[in-house]
Amino acid sequence: MTNSPFSLALEQARLAAACGEVPVGAVVVNAAGVILARAHNLTETDKDPCAHAEILAIRAACKELDDERLTGCDLYVTLEPCPMCAQAISFARIRRVYFGAYDVKGGGVENGARIFAQSSCHHTPEVYGGMHESECSALLKDFFKARR
Amino acid sequence: MTNSPFSLALEQARLAAACGEVPVGAVVVNAAGVILARAHNLTETDKDPCAHAEILAIRAACKELDDERLTGCDLYVTLEPCPMCAQAISFARIRRVYFGAYDVKGGGVENGARIFAQSSCHHTPEVYGGMHESECSALLKDFFKARR
Numbered sequence: 481m482t483n484s485p486f487s488l489a490l491e492q493a494r495l496a497a498a499c500g501e502v503p504v505g506a507v508v509v510n511a512a513g514v515i516l517a518r519a520h521n522l523t524e525t526d527k528d529p530c531a532h533a534e535i536l537a538i539r540a541a542c543k544e545l546d547d548e549r550l551t552g553c554d555l556y557v558t559l560e561p562c563p564m565c566a567q568a569i570s571f572a573r574i575r576r577v578y579f580g581a582y583d584v585k586g587g588g589v590e591n592g593a594r595i596f597a598q599s600s601c602h603h604t605p606e607v608y609g610g611m612h613e614s615e616c617s618a619l620l621k622d623f624f625k626a627r628r
Numbered sequence: 629m630t631n632s633p634f635s636l637a638l639e640q641a642r643l644a645a646a647c648g649e650v651p652v653g654a655v656v657v658n659a660a661g662v663i664l665a666r667a668h669n670l671t672e673t674d675k676d677p678c679a680h681a682e683i684l685a686i687r688a689a690c691k692e693l694d695d696e697r698l699t700g701c702d703l704y705v706t707l708e709p710c711p712m713c714a715q716a717i718s719f720a721r722i723r724r725v726y727f728g729a730y731d732v733k734g735g736g737v738e739n740g741a742r743i744f745a746q747s748s749c750h751h752t753p754e755v756y757g758g759m760h761e762s763e764c765s766a767l768l769k770d771f772f773k774a775r776r
Contacts, residue, residue, distance in 0.1 A: 527696045528687055529719035530678070539676055548675045563743055564719065567712035567736070571677035585748060588715070592748030593741040595711055600733060600740030 485509045485556040486578065486611055488518055492533065493558045493619050496520035503619045504559045506533035508541035511552040511575070516541040533557060534565035538572045549573045558616040560609060563588030566595035569605060576606040580616030633657045633704040634726060634759055636666055640681065641706045641767050644668035651767045652707045654681035656689035659700040659723070664689040681705060682713035686720045697721045706764040708757060711736030714743035717753060724754040728764030 485507045492505025501521040508517045517540035522531040534557050541550055550572045558580040561569060566588040569577055579589070588595045589607060596604045633655045640653025649669040656665045665688035670679040682705050689698055698720045706728040709717060714736040717725055727737070736743045737755060744752045 523696055527690050527694055529690065529696045530683055530687055530716050535678055539678055542675050542677065546675055548671055548677045562715060563736075563741060563746070563748070564712045564715035567710060567715070567741075568678050571712070586750075588711075588741075588748065592746045593711060593715075593736075593743055595741055598711070598740045600711070600736065602734075 489556040492520040503623050504533045506537040506557040508537045516544045560587035563593040570603045574605045578608045637704040640668040645771050651771050652681045654685040654705040656685045664692045708735035711741040718751045722753045726756045
């Protein structure tokens with residue numbers, strides 16, 4: 481899957497780990513398959529609790545398109561988005577979300593708040609979970625094991 | 629309530645309306661009552677779907693403190709936070725949230741995803757809703773009426 485959007489998201493997750501950030505990476509791709517943005521968690525580096533990979537990738541892609549909507553674009557992310565990111569994905573009108581590991585404790589798509597299933601969610605993307613799940617979770621497990 | 633944090637949040641909401649943004653304003657105050665940040669919606673101006681008043685105020689306050697946690701700080705906002713902002717409030721470890729108008733369609737605190745009541749929510753602030761509700765909703769109603 482070299483250079484597939486998911487492999488690029490995984491590469492971002494590895495870069496995150498390398499700089500001491502929770503290894504989650506995200507990529508936004510337009511309808512033609514062009515990469516618009518790639519990002520990884522930067523909450524500690526930026527001292528910004530909102531600096532999750534998805535938020536940073538969405539903001540960068542919006543800047544790239546000079547548009548607050550990413551209609552027709554897809555997001556690839558190595559971990560199930562939290563409720564903050566899931567709601568941002570909905571606001572940005574992302575078409576499809578492909579995510580890696582499920583996040584029972586902090587996820588907000590298939591777990592917890594299940595943002596896209598709420599009546600207050602006015603745009604629901606297609607969601608594909610569990611992509612390259614073992615690789616995505618291994619990255620996270622190794623990171624937290626090394627930290628302890 | 630001149631110069632109270634809530635009056636400053638309302639002032640921000642009015643500034644938002646004046647520049648064509650949905651009139652929601654937010655203020656972050658530390659435990660000593662010092663204003664750390666004030667912001668209003670900038671989604672259209674910044675072409676950023678994440679640029680809600682709360683997110684911008686939290687990010688600015690974190691920058692001010694050089695810390696990704698706003699432990700002991702309170703947030704004042706003129707509208708019930710959406711799920712994205714509610715989760716960001718939790719991540720930032722905000723102590724108390726004072727909000728104005730309830731938001732049946734888009735809110736994520738007393739409505740919809742009820743973020744702070746989810747088991748995936750690891751920090752729950754104290755919440756006081758309905759502050760200066762009529763003034764906060766009037767601002768929003770007038771804004772949307774004028775837009776039609």
